[in-house]
Amino acid sequence: MDKVEKATAAIAEKRKLPEEIKAKLNNYTFVNLIISIALMMYMIVINIIFLNEDTQFFSISIKVFSICLAIIDVLVFEIGYRKDDLRLWIHGFELLSCSILILSLQYIYLYANILVKAIFMLFPIFYLIYYVVKITLVHVIEIKKYQNNLSDVKEIVKNEEEGYLDDIKESVINDVNSIEEIKKQEKEIIKKAKKNKKGRNK
Numbered sequence: 743m744d745k746v747e748k749a750t751a752a753i754a755e756k757r758k759l760p761e762e763i764k765a766k767l768n769n770y771t772f773v774n775l776i777i778s779i780a781l782m783m784y785m786i787v788i789n790i791i792f793l794n795e796d797t798q799f800f801s802i803s804i805k806v807f808s809i810c811l812a813i814i815d816v817l818v819f820e821i822g823y824r825k826d827d828l829r830l831w832i833h834g835f836e837l838l839s840c841s842i843l844i845l846s847l848q849y850i851y852l853y854a855n856i857l858v859k860a861i862f863m864l865f866p867i868f869y870l871i872y873y874v875v876k877i878t879l880v881h882v883i884e885i886k887k888y889q890n891n892l893s894d895v896k897e898i899v900k901n902e903e904e905g906y907l908d909d910i911k912e913s914v915i916n917d918v919n920s921i922e923e924i925k926k927q928e929k930e931i932i933k934k935a936k937k938n939k940k941g942r943n944k
Contacts, residue, residue, distance in 0.1 A: 815837040
């Protein structure tokens with residue numbers, strides 16, 4: 743029963759989400775939450791400046807914020823290129839979109855109608871929703887990927903169990919054949935003994 747016990751233990755162990763994957767998901771969640779909070783604060787500060795400062799100060803602030811974010815974005819793209827990391831590239835595109843949005847806010851807040859202004863002022867909430875959805879999707883994908891790998895392991899274990907049963911079946915068949923062979927030999931010996939006995943009696 744060694745193979746069966748090993749198979750059962752392997753399945754039980756594989757059902758648990760490994761610490762490595764947990765740590766990876768926790769790290770991913772932490773990084774994305776930090777980015778989402780930073781971008782939210784960025785947008786909130788811009789909204790506060792627009793509502794409380796004059797037009798000139800607001801325009802200068804927008805340009806400064808856009809330049810700072812563009813510099814950070816270039817650094818992220820550079821690191822992502824050197825490390826060949828897809829997730830850093832995704833962060834880079836997210837920051838780039840935010841930088842373009844912030845640069846366009848100067849014209850939207852000053853010249854657009856009230857409804858458009860209100861929609862763009864709610865962008866901090868949209869960023870939060872986006873990152874929550876993104877984190878959730880990544881968690882689901884990673885867990886699904888792990889479960890698919892687990893299914894592969896179950897299939898391998900199933901094949902091993904079937905192979906084990908085939909070995910037992912073959913062993914039993916061999917034992918039966920050996921017993922039948924022994925019985926045949928016993929019958930032959932008995933026949934020879936009877937013939938010898940008749941010859942002596944004559």
